[in-house]
Amino acid sequence: MVSDTAEGADQSWRQDVFDVLKAAGVKHVVYVPDAGHATAIRLAEADPEIKAVVLTTEEEGIGYLAGAWLGGERGALLMQSSGVGNCINTLGLVACARFPFLAVVTMRGDWAEFNQWQNPMGQATEAALRLMGVMTWRADEAKDVAPLLRGAATMAFEGDGACALLLGQRLIGEKEWAK
Template sequence: MDIDAFGSELKERRIRSGSGVPCSYFTPVVNYMGSDPGLDYVPASSEGEAVAIAAGLVAGGRPAFALMQNSGLGNAVNPITSMLYIYQMPVVLLVSHRGEPGKPDEPQHERMGVITDELITLCGIEGYVFDETSFGRELDDVLARQVPAGWVFRKGRLTGGSVAAPITFEAETSAFALPPRRRHVPAMDRYDALQVIAPLLNAEADRPAVVATTGKLSRELYELDDQDHSKANRFYMVGSMGCAAGFGLGVARTRPGKVVVLDGDGALLMKLGTLATIGAAKSANLHHVVIDNAAHDSTGGQPTASPSVDFAAIALASGYRRADTVSTADELKQTLEAHLSEEGPTFLRVVVRTGGKAELGRPKLAPRDAYARFRDWLAETA
């Protein structure tokens, strides 16, 4: 299918946004997305991140695709099963089929080539083999039902389009000033920190969209002040560890209003590439806060690499406009207030000790209701 005809099929259904990690089969799609300023394509660091970004775009009211090679479908299985499936987010997955059985290809594609079609449906996602005569009809059908679905593209199905200009660039090193070296001794635990942060998320004027990472952080934030289900600006991620920032980036592209991502150090380390994606995207309305307890606290307090990592330095080196590290309640309040009043992307590392609220329950909002609440709030405040 010629790429312009394919692009028209997408445009007719308001799909003008997407994210992905390329496969040579999708070169026409990536070039096409770059050929028109009315189209929005976010190059992702990993396929799971691409799924999260597309899901954030969709939540914010922009139909979107995530494209990937089938080798990267393996990288995306958790976000597909824990996020797209659980919340029924209608992201359009475009998956290339390397290693198609019976066709010569490189050895690394052999096994994934055999399981690709089945893997999509095993993830609980409707799967189709791309056929240009039925694609439009299938898209209409899944979008009408608002369910996630994936199309597998055999070799050579998309053709034509302009050739992208070769990339010319200069690499700028040390383009940022590091804050002075200092030690940060934890003075709070995660729940203490959330008690300082939550009131800033509830501001009447300019209330931010909030995306909270999986695990006890989300559960504590819910128990803190959302048990009456009054905080429709919040989205608590279950599973999809590491995807809160990518999802927040997707949401941030759909609206002028602020988006606050509340992350964990384990989750951030799992998808550290997202810092580079956000830095490159220069999202002025994105504010990233990491509650860093140097542990996978939610699963029993097992250590992470955090103590030897200066996250704020990585954020600055990745293109964030501002990055700070704090450990006391006063510093946290003042610095977060400052970040929220400035252009992003900003990054705030909150150094805390392990532990948090005792006797923690689980949100009484079912995941699909939680997603609908957030999506509807984004639409009302767009």
């Protein structure tokens, strides 16, 4: 099992992710379980106004969000940077159908990574998203998460954009094997 450590670091951003999604009218939170998103996932699961859906793979979330939008509701995909690689082909649906897309991506292979298998996709995540037409912003400090996510949500839901906020590994904390 992998855990995040950020001793002494401001962890308020974890609550901010959920609060911004809720304030933006998100009714569906789809995710593959991830320690970096654990707070937002737990809060979404506990909120009776939000449907929290665990996925078997990240690209399923894109189809789910398209359906939610067609049904008149907003949703967001929570995933790790390694999951972006799983979504590349399916992001073509976002580009062709032009529906609002909002993703919050916890980064791996970014800083102090112990697992070399995370490095290739971690280093390619932002470029891959941009190549598929997704606008990206990056938060490495807790104070930046809420304003950047609010802006991304506005551009996605009010401007019919494809947007992703990348949560850097320095923000999340160094990954360690849990004992």
